[in-house]
Amino acid sequence: MAADALIVIDLQNDFCPGGALAVTGGDEIIPLVNDLIRNTEHVLLTQDWHPAGHASFASSHQGRQPFESIDMPYGAQTLWPDHCIQGSRGADFNSGLAWAKAELVVRKGFRSGIDSYSAFFENDRLTPTGLAGYLRERGIGQITLVGLATDYCVAYSALDAVEHGFATTVRLDGCRAIDLGGSLETMIGKMRDAGVTLV
Numbered sequence: 442m443a444a445d446a447l448i449v450i451d452l453q454n455d456f457c458p459g460g461a462l463a464v465t466g467g468d469e470i471i472p473l474v475n476d477l478i479r480n481t482e483h484v485l486l487t488q489d490w491h492p493a494g495h496a497s498f499a500s501s502h503q504g505r506q507p508f509e510s511i512d513m514p515y516g517a518q519t520l521w522p523d524h525c526i527q528g529s530r531g532a533d534f535n536s537g538l539a540w541a542k543a544e545l546v547v548r549k550g551f552r553s554g555i556d557s558y559s560a561f562f563e564n565d566r567l568t569p570t571g572l573a574g575y576l577r578e579r580g581i582g583q584i585t586l587v588g589l590a591t592d593y594c595v596a597y598s599a600l601d602a603v604e605h606g607f608a609t610t611v612r613l614d615g616c617r618a619i620d621l622g623g624s625l626e627t628m629i630g631k632m633r634d635a636g637v638t639l640v
């Protein structure tokens with residue numbers, strides 16, 4: 442029988458209220474996430490982990506503002522406020538998160554020229570993070586995703602997970618969204634169409 446894993450996406454200070462790219466209510470999910478951590482055999486975490494001057498930061502592009510979109514060699518890229526800089530307090534996991542049980546932390550977005558929403562592939566959709574191989578080698582067949590943000594890192598991770606053949610559930614009550622220009626509705630539709638179980 443394939444094992445279950447819980448993947449907690451980017452539950453970091455910068456995505457919680459008071460952080461550089463705060464997601465509304467981002468900290469409200471912590472009690473539920475901690476319950477799921479307690480009740481799941483294999484727990485993995487992702488950590489958004491950008492070098493200073495990262496290409497996804499508006500501040501790296503003259504005259505650009507956060508939440509504008511630009512064309513990158515790999516396609517459209519939304520620009521963000523500086524966030525989750527390697528080793529900063531903003532990049533730390535929220536102090537309320539019971540992260541100690543985690544077997545693996547997948548860091549992403551650490552190459553300065555490319556962003557990575559998905560836990561499986563960077564935004565060029567070609568560069569793998571190694572997570573799929575890890576899960577397969579560990580005999581994990583079903584994954585549940587929670588964390589931040591529903592319409593970016595959670596959704597892109599869920600879409601890649603089903604594509605890799607993992608039975609994938611997103612606990613929407615364990616996620617909160619950025620919701621930029623209807624992105625939440627768009628990504629919920631994409632997840633549903635792809636066969637992600639939304640609960």
Ligand code: VGL
Pocket residue numbers: 451456489521558589590591592593594595
């Ligand atoms: C995220 C925007 C930029 C996320 C990360 O975790 O959803 N969103 N970096």
Ligand code: ZN
Pocket residue numbers: 489490491497521524525550
């Ligand atoms: Zn980021």
